Amino acid sequence: MKSFKKTLVMAIVLPLALGSASAMAYGGGKGHHGGKGGCGMDGGKKMFRELDLTSEQKTQMKTLRESHREQRHANTDTRDARKASHQQMQQLLLADSFNEAEVRQLAQQMSEQQLDHRVAMLKNRHDMLNILTAEQKTKLQELQSERMAKCDARRDAKVN
Numbered sequence: 001m002k003s004f005k006k007t008l009v010m011a012i013v014l015p016l017a018l019g020s021a022s023a024m025a026y027g028g029g030k031g032h033h034g035g036k037g038g039c040g041m042d043g044g045k046k047m048f049r050e051l052d053l054t055s056e057q058k059t060q061m062k063t064l065r066e067s068h069r070e071q072r073h074a075n076t077d078t079r080d081a082r083k084a085s086h087q088q089m090q091q092l093l094l095a096d097s098f099n100e101a102e103v104r105q106l107a108q109q110m111s112e113q114q115l116d117h118r119v120a121m122l123k124n125r126h127d128m129l130n131i132l133t134a135e136q137k138t139k140l141q142e143l144q145s146e147r148m149a150k151c152d153a154r155r156d157a158k159v160n
Contacts, residue, residue: 047143
């Protein structure tokens with residue numbers, strides 16, 4: 001009976017944990033802006049507007065965004081691999097017996113996929129930030145700090 005309970009708990013906890021990690025890796029869908037407060041993920045678009053970009057910088061940013069979008073759409077292999085991994089995990093969870101070695105191997109593979117995705121996202125962000133001047137980078141850091149403080153205060157007010 002203890003074995004059944006362990007298996008049941010693992011069958012419930014593992015998909016939740018992996019699903020949460022996957023959701024965090026994807027960073028939310030379009031249109032999610034955290035409500036009226038603006039504390040959600042908008043990719044810093046509002047902050048970039050406050051940096052007074054030159055027309056050349058705006059053109060460079062637009063070119064980079066389009067290039068990154070094309071790379072994402074062209075790279076369906078990674079999306080298919082993530083989908084296949086998820087389906088494989090579901091099969092492992094629905095199996096008659098729990099195979100810890102296979103689950104660990106698949107979880108490791110899924111973690112590596114998420115890591116690769118995260119690195120690609122950060123490289124894209126780095127490319128965009130390198131277009132900014134030193135003054136614009138400083139102003140962006142100030143805007144980010146202000147936004148974080150505002151969001152922290154809002155979150156603390158909701159909790160208390």
